Amino acid sequence: MSQERPERKIKLDLALVHYPVCNKNGETIGSAVTNLDLHDIARASKTFGVDTLYIVTPFEEQRHFVEEILDHWLHGYGARYNINRKEALSLVQVCEDIQTLYALVTEKWRQRPTILATSAKSASGGWTYEMARQRIFAGDSFLILFGTGWGLTAEVLDDLDGLLPPINGRGDYNHLSVRSAAAVVLDRLTGRE
């Protein structure tokens, strides 16, 4: 793609949101942080040039859990055992809530980034992956939200700059794990063969 500049740092952040998200019945809940989400999405983030992977949870013991994992892999035995994990997990930053997240990325990029999410239901704002990709490679800052559990609440989704299209494969089955969805979205936004 002509607008790609592989040598140039892109301004792309990801956030894995644990509150507010929906449960199976559409009720608003806070979900638990899992070790594997952290590892898988950090590794994909490192692969595809993400600047920071924000882990959003208002629960103090959950944030403490993340900090313990990070400490192990960044400073403890894990850092010596597997340098690749250290590189990936060094992108992770813990954050209390969505408003703090928006303030952090706005301060970092000195302007509010374009904030998008994927939805299993439909796109909004006319976004395609190719459009977002072109703007990322043109130097614009982007924040992509991923909801855990059964997805971000309508309240969060309504407050975004738009929704990227659902990840369609072959047919109407649309139930990827958040780990798989994050990898595919990142590949579509910044990957190359």
Add this chain to the structure above:
Amino acid sequence: MSQERPERKIKLDLALVHYPVCNKNGETIGSAVTNLDLHDIARASKTFGVDTLYIVTPFEEQRHFVEEILDHWLHGYGARYNINRKEALSLVQVCEDIQTLYALVTEKWRQRPTILATSAKSASGGWTYEMARQRIFAGDSFLILFGTGWGLTAEVLDDLDGLLPPINGRGDYNHLSVRSAAAVVLDRLTGRE
């Protein structure tokens, strides 16, 4: 793409190989099947039109473990709790070893499919994702192998029809989880925006 026929069933299988694979030191080992690999890769397989997800392990207790998981989600409480998981896990078939796997897919498609894997190192046989995608949509049968642990052994890789290119993102970090890699490869082979 002109050769896509969304209404037509594609002949694409995946295999998640637990033996023979490498450990961190390059030694040949058998890895343990994990519940999450099964769920994540089955969901991605269902999304992207895979016919069968083969779980390859020579260890009887591991095959029994997979059968127990399948029984829970296909026939037990899980089948009523989450119909989406049932749909995904119904693609899973357990298999003893690579030779049995090759025999099964050859029998199923009445010819030996093109057998490929991805490698974190390099491509071989001149394969690109776009080439494989076009042949899949032209009706050719394909089997894609994914190695757990630190990847498939050289012995397995040397016996394939070729290697798909490493999943490149931004830079030279190339350490996706097998779950993320499978999702990205499937999206490149059969996904569409």
